[in-house]
Amino acid sequence: MVKIENIELPDFPLLLAPMEDVSDPPFRAVCKENGADLMYTEFISSEGLIRDAIKSRKKLDIFDYERPIGIQIFGGDEDSLAMASRIVDVTNPDLLDINFGCPVKKVACRGAGAGVLKDIDLMVRLTAACVKATRLPVTVKTRLGWDDQSKNIEEVAERLQDVGIKALSIHGRTRAQMYKGEADWTLIGKVKNNPRIKIPIFGNGDIDSPQKALEYKNRYGVDGIMIGRAAIGYPWIFREIKHFVQTGEVLSGPSVQERVNVCKTHLRKSVEWKGPIVGINEMRRHYSSYLKGLPNIKEFRNRLVVLKTPEEVEAVLDEVLTTYDGVEIEHSPIELINYHEKCPL
Structure with missing residues (x-):
């Protein structure tokens, strides 16, 4: 301890x-x-x-x-x-x-x-x-x-x-x-x-x-x-x-279901804490990371970043879940971005 x-x-x-x-x-x-x-x-x-x-x-x-x-x-x-x-x-x-x-x-x-x-x-x-x-x-x-x-x-x-x-x-x-x-x-x-x-x-x-x-x-x-x-x-x-x-064992990466569930949780809490407009807008930068590794995901990402209500976003995330049901995502290395480049300070 x-x-x-x-x-x-x-x-x-x-x-x-x-x-x-x-x-x-x-x-x-x-x-x-x-x-x-x-x-x-x-x-x-x-x-x-x-x-x-x-x-x-x-x-x-x-x-x-x-x-x-x-x-x-x-x-x-x-x-x-x-x-x-x-x-x-x-x-x-x-x-x-x-x-x-x-x-x-x-x-x-x-x-x-x-x-x-x-x-x-x-x-x-x-x-x-x-x-x-x-x-x-x-x-x-x-x-x-x-x-x-x-x-x-x-x-x-x-x-x-x-x-x-x-x-x-x-x-x-x-x-x-x-x-x-x-x-x-x-x-x-x-x-x-x-x-x-x-x-x-x-x-x-x-x-x-x-x-x-x-x-x-x-x-x-x-x-x-x-x-x-x-x-x-x-x-x-x-x-x-x-x-x-x-x-000492490597755990399997998150499934599509887990990725979508966490994305939804993040979205709901973002809207709850920031309000619907800011909450939706600031979530747009997260979709790419949550869905990384899914083949041909660009079309869904492009749709997600223009939607304006939580209901619309969740509906598209449900489509992602249906489309990629059973797909195994390759456990690719984590990219350490320099987030300070986009820091508002």
């Missing part, structure tokens, strides 16, 4: 990464159903919360079936982060997470997200301000450093633990790398195996298969793995990793 203060997680838990414009309640719901042990909201601007910005406040929405769940905030000012922490406290999540890893220019170049990696003393002060302001366990998600010349994650881990964080998630790239090249887990392993470190350490970066998850678990000794891009359009990654870790 892995514990984040009073939160009990299973041995080697799988975490859903907080992804802007991705990790909303509808997406989290289908990931939870398929085995995610701990999830986070999209990151929320501390300044936006303080200004009572509608979009920021909307991201505070959490539901009991999602628990345990953390709300993630970002910012570069101690007072603002402390005030935002108190606002988050009222919404009663299970934990508060601070984002020191977002590489997007509009965040990092304003001295927030991964931008804080340039000033470790500031990072420590910001973290301490959050810890003091909330009753919730505080965790942090960050990267190895700002660039290859400043990979300071070992110092960061010790100092953030000293000011009271209860767990640390580390993405195996620097900010300069963005999502290019391969994630380097070597320093993640060094942090985990540092005798001074007593808090759970979760690794993140490039986990796109059950085999790689088990390999990295054994090689680097991390307490758990955080999965981001591999879950986009493929929430089954969680159950497949769990099954492989427990049995």
Whole structure:
């Protein structure tokens, strides 16, 4: 069992990464159903919360079936982060997470997200301000450093633990790398195996298969793995990793029935949370991933992305189910897209 203060997680838990414009309640719901042990909201601007910005406040929405769940905030000012922490406290999540890893220019170049990696003393002060302001366990998600010349994650881990964080998630790239090249887990392993470190350490970066998850678990000794891009359009990654870790067997991929059912669940929750217009429009980007691998599926995809009511979409999804009944989908490798290219920030 892995514990984040009073939160009990299973041995080697799988975490859903907080992804802007991705990790909303509808997406989290289908990931939870398929085995995610701990999830986070999209990151929320501390300044936006303080200004009572509608979009920021909307991201505070959490539901009991999602628990345990953390709300993630970002910012570069101690007072603002402390005030935002108190606002988050009222919404009663299970934990508060601070984002020191977002590489997007509009965040990092304003001295927030991964931008804080340039000033470790500031990072420590910001973290301490959050810890003091909330009753919730505080965790942090960050990267190895700002660039290859400043990979300071070992110092960061010790100092953030000293000011009271209860767990640390580390993405195996620097900010300069963005999502290019391969994630380097070597320093993640060094942090985990540092005798001074007593808090759970979760690794993140490039986990796109059950085999790689088990390999990295054994090689680097991390307490758990955080999965981001591999879950986009493929929430089954969680159950497949769990099954492989427990049995050594590769689980069959989702059937057509499962794909259609999850797509419908995602659609219904999207409409319920966002309203019919936005809910329908924002679901259009997901159909391709859910139906990937079905032969000659383009015609159905083209129809799905122009429909305007949930009833019409579900009717076409039922057609997909009838048309492809009994078809076995080839278990193709998961594609790790750079979702930040389409990020609205």
